[in-house]
Amino acid sequence: MENTKKHFGIYGGQYVPEILMNAIDELEKAYAFYREDPEFIETFNQLLQDYAGRPSRLYFAKEMTRDLNGAKIYLKREDLNHTGAHKINNVLGQALLAQKMGKKRLIAETGAGQHGVATATVAALMKMPCEIYMGEEDMKRQALNVYRMRLLGAKVVPVISGTASLKDAVSAAMAEWAKHLEDTHYCLGSATGPHPFPTMVRDFQSDISKEMKEQILSKEGKLPDVVMACVGGGANAIGSFYHFIKDKAVRLIGCEGAGQGIDSLKSAATMNIGSPGIFHGMKSYFCQNDYGQIAPVYSISAGLDYPGIGPEHAYLHDIHRAQYVPVTDEEAVLAFEYLAKMEGIIPAIESAHAIAYAMKLAPKMRKDQIIIVTLSGRGDKDCAALARYRGEMLYE
Numbered sequence: 001m002e003n004t005k006k007h008f009g010i011y012g013g014q015y016v017p018e019i020l021m022n023a024i025d026e027l028e029k030a031y032a033f034y035r036e037d038p039e040f041i042e043t044f045n046q047l048l049q050d051y052a053g054r055p056s057r058l059y060f061a062k063e064m065t066r067d068l069n070g071a072k073i074y075l076k077r078e079d080l081n082h083t084g085a086h087k088i089n090n091v092l093g094q095a096l097l098a099q100k101m102g103k104k105r106l107i108a109e110t111g112a113g114q115h116g117v118a119t120a121t122v123a124a125l126m127k128m129p130c131e132i133y134m135g136e137e138d139m140k141r142q143a144l145n146v147y148r149m150r151l152l153g154a155k156v157v158p159v160i161s162g163t164a165s166l167k168d169a170v171s172a173a174m175a176e177w178a179k180h181l182e183d184t185h186y187c188l189g190s191a192t193g194p195h196p197f198p199t200m201v202r203d204f205q206s207d208i209s210k211e212m213k214e215q216i217l218s219k220e221g222k223l224p225d226v227v228m229a230c231v232g233g234g235a236n237a238i239g240s241f242y243h244f245i246k247d248k249a250v251r252l253i254g255c256e257g258a259g260q261g262i263d264s265l266k267s268a269a270t271m272n273i274g275s276p277g278i279f280h281g282m283k284s285y286f287c288q289n290d291y292g293q294i295a296p297v298y299s300i301s302a303g304l305d306y307p308g309i310g311p312e313h314a315y316l317h318d319i320h321r322a323q324y325v326p327v328t329d330e331e332a333v334l335a336f337e338y339l340a341k342m343e344g345i346i347p348a349i350e351s352a353h354a355i356a357y358a359m360k361l362a363p364k365m366r367k368d369q370i371i372i373v374t375l376s377g378r379g380d381k382d383c384a385a386l387a388r389y390r391g392e393m394l395y396e
């Protein structure tokens, strides 16, 4: 792992209220120490392997490749991890670090409930009390995940401020952290927020690209032409990109939730409609109005429904190392249904955004070229909402 640094170009930093500065300092120092500690690394790797189920598979999507008649498509199967997404990688790392720091309790924010479920899961494993902050609107939409978190022993705290969704849950969790710095670790779910979170979460997710590289070299004897992933805050995408950043011939593409389109008011495609600003402790791109107020965002996918993006992505965008493309709800839904029928794999609706862009890009590429798409999670959680999108009522 490379040296810890606070900024990515002009982005990142630690824009937090004074009251949080001590906690951020303590976390930064602890992470700088433990990321180099052989025993910490060994325990983390063991958990990734035995508990999360790593390494995840790199699967050649033969039917999709044949059907699209262009580049070869491989899927990085993060959906096969325990709890069904990439989130567990980061939570295992942070919970382990929290224990090393002597913290007794975990708190986290959640949107759709995936990060909340992963945190509640690891808290149960490590015998740590756990509180999950969740927008009241999201609690109604994701009742099953609320039940799962409670079953795992976590307390789910409804957040009623603002739009009662993900960004408000992050704000509420930060406020709670400030009140209980002594015994509590805030387990942030994406590569966002103040330093060291964007670096730490990226490192904990970077096995995705490390494995991808080894796997594609052993299967194809060469690097891929394109690596792509969906982007909410950007954790699974930066984990997928990280070990390819120096390989300039590999195109890196992040797929944003464009909702009803980037020209509509209902979108969450931060890099396509946003501009630089400061929020939730970091300088990055945000969806905001002319006065710099954070704008309400929308995507069919609760995991992509966030008005910002991690600072390392902002930097990769500005230096033209990675490209960020908008994908609409409708395109994602078609990709969700396509992958189910074509490969027998039901992707998370978030991941379906990346599948949708691969469906556009592959036919324009040569047959000896390779695309790797990160399948960030599985789609069981989305079936009821997708049925409703198609006008069918489905009761869980």
Ligand SMILES: *Cc1c(COP(=O)(O)O)cnc(C)c1O
Residues within 6 Å of the ligand: 085, 086, 087, 114, 115, 189, 190, 191, 230, 231, 232, 233, 234, 235, 236, 237, 303, 304, 348, 350, 351, 376, 377, 378
């Ligand atoms: C949370 C989530 C995302 C979005 O988060 P990132 O930080 O951008 O990775 C994407 N896919 C799935 C399945 C998720 O659960």
